[in-house]
Amino acid sequence: MVTLNKIIFKSILLLSYLLIIAVVLFLISSLYGYLNTGADRSKILHTKIKKIDQYLPKVTWLEDGNLGRKMNAQTLSEIESNYLDAWFVKNSAFQTNSKIGIDAYYTESARKNIFNIIGANKKLKITIERTTLSHNPDIFLFSEDGQLVVLEDKNVVEYKRVFKDNKFILEITEIANYKVILLLEDGFWRIRHLVKESVSDFDKKTNVALPISTSIKGINYYPQATPWNMFGSEFDINIIREDFNLIKNTNLNTIRIFIPYQDFGRAKVKESKLHKLRQVLDAAEKNDLKVIVTLFDFYGNYAVIDWTLNRRHAETIVSAFKNHNALLAWDVKNEPNLDFDSRGKMDVISWLEQIIVLIKSIDKNHAVTIGWSNISSASILKDQLDFVSFHYYEDKDIFEERYIALKKIVKDKPLVLGEFGVTSYRGFWKPFGSSEEKQAMYYKEMQAVFAKNKIPFLSWTLYDFDKIPKEVVGELPWRRNAQEHYGFINKNGEKKKSFEYIFKN
Amino acid sequence: MNFRNQLFFLFSLFVTCSVTGQEIMKKKRDFVLISKGTHFVAGSTITLEFKGNSAISCEMYCANSYGSTLVKPQLQGARIFFKIPAYLSTKTGVLNWRIVGLKQPLFGSFKIVPKESPSALETYVGPPSIEAGGSDYSMLVVIPTDNLDNPLRQDTPVSIQQQFLASEKNKLIFTKNLIAFKHIFSPLKTGRMLLSSEVLGLNSKEYDINVMPAIATNFNIYSNRNHTYADGNQITTFTTSIIKDKNNNTISDGNFVYFFITNKIGDLLKTSGTTIAGVATAKIIHPDYEENWNIKAYILGMAESNTLKIKYKKVIANFEVAFIKNNRKVTVGPIKSFMGQLIPDGIQVKISIYKDKKILNEIIKSSREGFVSFNLNQSIYKNGEYDFKISTAKVHKTFQSITLW
Structure with a gap:
């Protein structure tokens, strides 16, 4: 017993010695490390200042x-x-x-x-x-x-x-x-x-509003394999060409695409991304499709200090494509009103306003709009925009009524329904959810309203998707699954019942 | 281009605005500006007075050259005063203001002008040294400021004093774009030029510019030597004439002068020196054999000299060679110089050893006290017949069929 105690005592002693030595060594090395930091000779010449883009007026x-x-x-x-x-x-x-x-x-x-x-x-x-x-x-x-x-x-x-x-x-x-x-x-x-x-x-008034064709019959487009990442490493222009051909054959005439801010290189837009975008626009032109290009996707800062960087981004893209035949309009940002709560309504609106002025100063021939996520935000900045676009994912039955009410507020500016649609998802997460039939009915009825009121529209979206980034709908499986089934074409490439109502003359 | 046009339009818009000074719309409004004056002197108390409904809670945004702030109103009945804080009113430039809290926009601007009298002359002169000859120049920049560190108004006269050798000049220039500046062109002579400036009675301190000589022009070279013999021991000194620039100023010390020597067979030798008081000196040891040298000196990229020709006379006409110790020790000497004296140590003697007409080896040794001896080792040179060629100072002697044993 005594021996065992002795052994325990000895080992505790030994371990504590080790611990003390380890601590002392750590302190000495930290001190040594600290003393070795500081003035680097090369800094005298300011040669090593790493410049990050923080201010680029x-x-x-x-x-x-x-x-x-x-x-x-x-x-x-x-x-x-x-x-x-x-x-x-x-x-x-x-x-x-x-x-x-x-x-x-x-x-x-x-x-x-x-x-x-x-x-x-x-x-x-x-x-x-x-x-x-x-x-x-x-x-x-x-x-x-x-x-x-x-x-x-x-x-x-x-x-x-x-x-x-x-x-x-x-x-x-x-x-x-x-x-x-x-x-x-x-x-x-x-x-x-x-x-x-x-x-x-500074005079923020923009030029005279540009006319926009009221015959927009369109669809929001992402390739099936790469939703929300259209210009990434899996970019395949052949798939996009086929899709455009398919869209053309449904008698649609317009698509809406999205330019991710960060992916495109923020203030210094990458030439490789511009090249991909050019290919997409060329393919659209070949298929007689007009394109609404939505800028600043996945951007959400709006801070004044960031403005100059955002402007370089917009400037590069708008200057590069302002003469492209396929271009129909610039959508400054997708659903910026969703950031009102987190970023402040005024911050977002001032940000949008200065980007509108910038885009219109560079491109005087294409209309500028903002893809508001709902009808109640749709009239914000309407005087600065060439046409008002909004998204509608609410009850289809009151759409017509709300549309007419909005029309009264907006008055002279054309209205475009930039996104609408419904999921066909029914499954584990939503056992009493939608179905392909319900989706088809939705489109049928919506198309009837569009035809009656001559409403330009772009539906959401061509395909059902496999992977949805969490930035889009979050982690919740019932939301994600629903988002995966908004397409007219299912994951196996088969046309769903709604496809028949993708567009109705 | 369109963007530019738009900017130009905006530019012309604000020009018209600033000309009118104070922008007030004529509609019925909450406040009406009473204060007049579009120009205020920096540092003076500036108060904007308004008439109107003093019950309205408002503030004034104002911005000067360096920044902006908000100012609270002071009320006296129906009169509203905004006092521009000193940290804004002391700096020159346009100060624009806008009343926040009114229904109709009320805004305007006025100009804060510098005080009349200068309190400091910030003077910059550079480069500090220039080349004589009238084409190079330095620049004097003067920023006269008032006691609040504001640059004085446009067209303030600045007098520039300039002294050089016997001449003293005075020139009046005027400030424009916050500064006054003058090109100071170099005179033809070298020396130190003194400058100073004066603005409305305030004098700057003294500044100087060194007027340095321009680049060298062509020059002559000379040689100097103890004797003309090629003894490989004495030293020949080359000197240049006093090298001048195109305006006859002696060039700066430290110009590097290369002396290139071409010998009889076209080989190049080189020596060099730097100028002191316009003269460069370079030395080279005499050759140890008869030579004709052509010497030309250069200051690279700038100037060159005449070609100097010098001859060195032969000193060694003949020498004795003795084979001793089974012919394995070859003694060369005594080698005698021009007066018959033993040649100074260090002259090179070369022995070439041939066997059956094929060269086996060459050995080079330097003389010591007039003699050189070569030992032909038995383990290298086996017994037998050899031919030898011995040369020094370009004098050759051959010995054939010498038997080593």
Whole structure:
């Protein structure tokens, strides 16, 4: 017994020694590790700063008035980068009322001016969310020693949203001209003087509404194998061509497709994705189908600080396809009203508004709309849009009545039913659910209403799907299963009863 | 392009707006602006006065060059005052405001102008050294600011003083786009140029620019040597004339001058030196045999010299060779120089060993006290007949059928 106790005692002692040694070793190694961090020589040269895209307003340089040293591309890109960073840190400073980053991009005398204002704003509990959407700097003078540059930044479009005590006070978009002096200090181009020369309200009014064909008979399209991931690695243009041919043969004339924001590369849209989209549009053109392209799918931030990135995304895609024959319209975002609760209604609407202005400034020939998820949101921003589109998944019996009511509100703008449909799912999760017959009946009745009221429509959707990403309907199996059975064609490629009513003359 | 047009339209829109200064719509409204004035001096107290329904709760958004804030109203009966805070009113530029809380939009803007008198002259001069000759230039940039660190108004006169050697110049320039600047072109002579600026009685400190000589022009070279013999021991020194730039300024110290020497058979030798006070010096050891050298010097990419020809006389006409110790020790010498003295140590002697007309080996040794000896090892050179060729200073001697034993 005594021996056993001794052994236990010894082993506890031994283990505790081991433990203490392990702890001490860990502490020493942490200390050693800590002492080995810190100044890296390469950082002196600012060569290793990794740049992530956080602020990309549209910058157009003019350089015809430079009276000094000839500007080279390298210096110009450094100036641009630092100058935009200066705006970015200022935007952040006004949002948080903190001084972080200002030191790096404003000289000692200039930064005081910002500190004074944010100091006062902090006291008054004023915060300002702000961003700039475009800059047109014109260099007046690049000094001979390359240490000073004087420029005028023309037509700076500044968006500001002012809060006091976290309460929204005002939203304003201004367009201003600034004269700026930048000095090269410690490898940074820092703002020395900033003088606002003129300012006025930015005119957000969009051009005259573009007409849209009221004969839209269409369908929302995803390939059967890759729903919500149309442009991914399994992209197969041959399948898409066959599907388009099938759609054409049903006498439909329009499809609606979705451009996932992240998958397309966010601010820097990938050329490979544009190529795939071009193939899709080409295939649609070949089959006499018009395409409504829905942007910003799976995007849900809307933060002011993100705007410049979103705009680069939209700008790239819209510029690339604005002359494509298959293009019918741009749908800014699918069902953005679903984000009202989580992101704030105003944030979402301001975001939509500025994207509409942007798209319409680039593409003057194609209509712009927003795919609202229900009738009650459908009239939001109607004056900025060329046509109003909405989705309807509610009771079919009151559709006509609600449609007519909406028509009265919207008045002059055409209405398009961007999505509607019903599942044919009946099974374990919904034993008394729908059926193929019910689905067919639904379409039959809806088509009758469309024919009567001449309602342009796009149904949801061509196929039943196998895999639905959880971002779309969540994890719940009864929802997922229902979503899998919205198609006119089942998982085996057979036409369901509803196919007959995909379109009725 | 269309986007540009739109921007241009907007641009022209705001130009018209800013010209009118204060934008007020004429409709019946809650507030009416009473204050007049479209220009205020920075740092002055700026209060906007309105007449209207003071029961309306409102605030004023205002934004200057650096940022924006909200201002609370002060009420006096039916008069409403908004005092622009000092942290906005001290900076120049357009200050735009908008009353928040009214039914009709009420907004406007005014300009804050800098004070008249400067309190600081921020002056930047660079590059700090330029090349004489009138084509290179430096630049002087002056940012005159008032005591609130605002750049002075457009067309503020800035006088630039410039002193160089005997000349003193004064030129009046005017600020434009926040700054005044002047190109400072180099004079023909080298030296130090002093600059200063003055704005409305306020003087800057002194700035200087070094006017450096321009690049070298062609020059002459000379040689200097103790004697003309090719003894492989003395040193020949090459010097250049005082190298000048095109304006007769002595070039900067440290210009690298290469002396390229072409010998009789076309081989190139090279020596070099850097200039001090315009003169570069380079040295090279005499050849150890008769030579004719052509020397030409270059400052690479800039200038070159004349071609200098020098001759070295032969010093070794003949030498003795002795085979001793079974002919296995070959002693060359005494090798004598031009006065009959023993040649200084270090001259090279080469022995080539042939057997049956085929070369077996070549051995090179340097002389010591006028002699060189070669030992022909028995284990390498077996007993038998060999031919030898011995050369030094381009003098050759051959020995045939020497028997080693």
